[in-house]
Structures are given as structure tokens and as C-alpha cells.
Amino acid sequence: MVKKHALILGAGFAGLELAAQLSESLRDEVRVTLLDQSDSFSFGFSKLDVMLGRRAAEDLRLYYGDIALEGVEFRQERVTSIDPDQRRVTTDAASYDADVLAIALGADYDFAATPGFQEGGYEYYSIAGAERLRDALPDFDSGTILIGILGHPFKCPPAPFEGALLLHDHFLERGIREAVEIRVIGPMAAPVPVTKELSQAFLDALGERGIEYVPKQLVTSIEDGQARLAGGESVPYDHFIGIPAHRVPEVVESSGLAVDGWVPVNRANLATRFPGVYAMGDVAGLPMAKAGVFAEAAARVAAEDIAAGLRGGEPPPPYEGAGNCYIEFGDGLVGKVEANFLGGPAPTAELVGPSRELAAEKEEFGSIRRARWFGSAP
Ligand SMILES: Cc1cc2nc3c(=O)[nH]c(=O)nc-3n(C[C@H](O)[C@H](O)[C@H](O)COP(=O)(O)OP(=O)(O)OC[C@H]3O[C@@H](n4cnc5c(N)ncnc54)[C@H](O)[C@@H]3O)c2cc1C
Secondary structure, three states, X not given: OOOEEEEEEXXXXXXXXXXXXXXXXXXOOEEEEEEEOOOEEOOOOHHHHHHOOOOOHHHHOEEHHHOOOOOEEEEEOOEEEEEOOOOEEEEOOOEEEOOEEEEOOOOEEOHHHOOOHHHHOEOOOOXXXXXXXXXXXHHOOOEEEEEEEOOOOOEOOOHHHHHHHHHHHHHHHOOOHHHEEEEEEOOOOOOOOOOHHHHHHHHHHHHHOOOEEEOOOOEEEEEOOEEEEOOOOEEEOOEEEEEOOEEOXXXXXXXXXXEOOEEEOOOOOOEOXXXXXXXXXXXXXXXXXXXXXXXXXXXXXXXXXXXXXXXXXXXOOOOOOEEEEEEEEEOOEEEEEEEEOOOOOOOEEEEEEEEHXXXXXXXXXXXXXXXXXXXXXX
């Protein structure tokens, strides 16, 4: 039997999980090519370790060369064009035709959307940014640190607040917490606004540590210690840390796949409007948070839908946009948000913990995926 060709663009949470699923359930019927421009994957939350100097970036990289999934071939190439009608993809090295095409290219950062940010601000949403901030932190010894959320949606809604909580700890340890003011400013009416209760839990955690959240304010540019807001006013800062505005990668934009910024999909099975083309993870436009746990859950549903399409079986139960996200609260404590965005009439999200047991559970979350995707010892 001639195997069908599944081409997966992007080897992040979604692409890796889709490759693992197809390798497990369809290896006799499907050969998989997995493309990524990078040589390695690292978990989003690793960036917090890098920012705080707890781990070196190099120790956190998982190399794609170690992928040992039967029937999956990884190639390090940059995707330069996607023709969704023909399911034809061109990279900097080759071109590919696919029977099934999965777009899992994630979200890119749009630094230029906020004038002054790249020159005058810091960030921890990229490894390079986290390293730069780590190197600058020793000079942050007094004044106001303004953490600005520079667009919506953005990856991992709790991460700006997680950063603030961890910086609080960092300054406590240095004995200079009193000399530093930490404020988070963003366009949302409340932190993590998926439910009132969850936002309140974050407001309480921030309040207990003397961290202010300034709601409904979008920083549009920064210059000379002043963050300019959409309404025209300015907020002063001594050190600015931004959560960059997000966008689909350029190649997705130019393929015509994106509508209103993101790739529209059937929320039940992650299919795009192009036959045989799926999109999942951060690149997809769904009314829910962008996070790795949701990306991998989407990949599982897409894999089942691909199997049903090939074998003529029943379609899988609809994607629920459900998953558990771990959040560091500082002092070795980790909380867990259990969320379900699409499974019911309204999204649900509940904070469990924080506790030390959940810190161990978060470690396990990482090692299970390292073993599953990269064959590393758990
Ligand atoms: C600080 C921080 C903390 C986080 N904490 C958590 C957490 O605790 N839990 C959680 O679930 N999520 C967390 N996240 C979010 C999580 O990392 C992302 O939501 C997740 O990685 C999305 O998965 P994805 O597969 O859609 O995209 P990605 O993992 O971003 O993968 C996309 C891949 O596409 C590749 N790519 C892009 N363009 C091209 C191209 N043109 N050619 C070839 N390859 C290309 C990229 O190299 C990348 O490997 C965090 C994120 C950050 C920044």
C-alpha cells in the first residue's frame, strides 16, 4: 500500500504531538514529514528559568535530531510559502506535496508594533530576550518596573503575572524588594479574565505581594521612561518589560490562510476551509487562550480526525479546548489552572493550589513530554 503523506509545519507543542499521534496510530498508512526552522524545542515556561538565571538556555533545549518516532522524518528547514489549495509547501531547501497538511507554526512576536520597545525595553517571551533580561536584572535595584502587555491575544495568559510574582521573589531574595515597585499594565479588564474567580485569585496573589495590575490600558510606545497609552496619557517607568504583540508568522499571512489575524478552523476538528488542511495551536483563531497544553490537545483531536478521514470511521468527539496550565507563584509554589474553553456553554477555569506537590507535578509534565517526543529518559 502506498502510504499517504502528512506534512506538519512547525515542531512545537502541536506539531510534536501530532507527529507522535500519527506515528502511534497510523504508522502503517501514513508517513510524516515534520518541518521546523529551528534545531531544537524548549518549553515556553523554560524562559522563566532562563530569565531568573536558574538554568542555562542550552540545558533546556531538546534537539529535534533526537526525535525517535517511527515513520516520522524531521527536517530543519524554513517554510517560505504555503499553497493551501494544492497542499504544496516550499521551504528554503525543497518543496513538498501533501495528502494532509497541518499548520502548527505558532505565533510570532511583532516587536515593531510598539515603537521604542525593541531599543528601550526587555522581554522574557523569547530565549534571547530572557537571557538579555537575566543579564540586566542585577542593575534593576530600585524604581518602578512596568510590565506591559502590548497586545491581545498573547501566549499563556498567566505568564505576565507569573513573571511579576517571580520578580517579586527575586527582589525579596536580594533584600531590595522595598526599593522596587512592580506594576503590570494591560488591555484586559482583569488579569486572566476567563472567569471572575480566576482573575480574583490572581488579583489576590498580586495584592498580597504589593503588585498592582492596571487594567484596560494598552501601551502603544515607550520612550525615555514614559510608556505612552492608547488614550494619550503616559505612565512613568524605570525599567520596562513587555509582553510583545503577537501575530501569525509572515508565511502564514502571505498564504491567505489567516483571516482577521489568525487561521480560522472548524472548532470541532481543527480543519481549515481548505480540504485536507488543518491548523492548530497558537496559529489557530479560536475563542480561547493560546498555550502549549491546548495546542497538544488540539493535535490529538486533529490526529483522530485524520485517522477517521483515511479509514472512513466516525469523527472524534469535538475539541474542547481543555487543559491544565501550571503557574509559578514564587517560593517554590506552583498553582494549576484547569480550564475548558469550548466544551460547555461558557468557558470554565479554576485555580488549584498553589502547593509544593504541584511543583513536582509540573516537573513531571515536562519529563513525560521529553520522553514521549524525544525519547529522553523521564
Ligand atoms: C514565558 C512563557 C511561559 C509559558 N508557559 C506555558 C505553560 O506553563 N503551559 C503552557 O501550556 N504553555 C505555556 N506557554 C505557551 C506555549 O509555549 C505556547 O502556547 C506553545 O508553544 C504553542 O504551541 P504551538 O505548537 O502552537 O507553537 P510553538 O510551540 O511556538 O511552535 C511553532 C514552531 O513553528 C516554527 N516555525 C515558525 N515559523 C516557521 C517557518 N517559517 N518555517 C519553519 N518553522 C517555523 C517555530 O520554530 C516553532 O518551533 C508559555 C509561553 C511563554 C512565552
